[in-house]
């Protein structure tokens with residue numbers, strides 16, 4: 001029997017929490033998706049694989065065994081759960097973008113706003129080399145403030161953003177438009 005489409009699987013396992021972390025926000029809780037071995041495996045493989053269909057990434061590939069990115073960058077905290085697994089599947093290393101004050105060496109930093117607040121993200125200055133191709137991974141794309149800030153940090157270091165991969169996109173919040181010209185790959189749009 002064939003397996004159900006991945007977006008249906010994720011939608012069935014994810015949980016919506018109204019008014020978290022503040023009134024008016026419907027929080028898409030993906031922790032049950034990560035906890036389910038079969039769904040998590042398919043999610044990780046899809047995050048790594050979806051970019052292979054992307055013509056912009058295709059133009060960056062040097063051959064059939066090249067995924068079109070040299071490193072996966074994940075955003076603290078939920079992005080870490082996915083980025084390390086995607087990097088393992090793709091055969092690359094993984095680099096963390098962290099919230100302020102967590103990285104011990106020299107960093108570049110960016111303040112940003114997300115659906116529910118503001119924060120500062122940091123990236124070690126030597127963690128992305130000029131010309132290095134980066135796949136950015138996170139769980140949720142809402143306003144796009146987080147991924148816009150993370151992509152900006154990568155580019156300040158001379159990195160090339162190959163694409164952005166997320167599990168869930170909330171299109172009403174306009175993140176995809178905000179992130180242009182970068183390409184966003186979302187496994188589930190709701």
Ligand SMILES: O=P(O)(O)OC[C@H]1O[C@H](OP(=O)(O)OP(=O)(O)O)[C@H](O)[C@@H]1O
Nearest residue numbers: 076077078114115141142143144145146
């Ligand atoms: O598109 P945006 O409006 O920027 O929102 C998306 C971001 O919000 C969440 O992170 P959060 O800052 O809540 O951190 P966490 O992963 O530590 O829970 C989520 O994991 C994304 O990184």
Ligand SMILES: Nc1ncnc2[nH]cnc12
Nearest residue numbers: 026027028029115140142
């Ligand atoms: N609605 C939402 N659910 C989960 N994570 C989010 N990050 C920003 N908005 C979110």
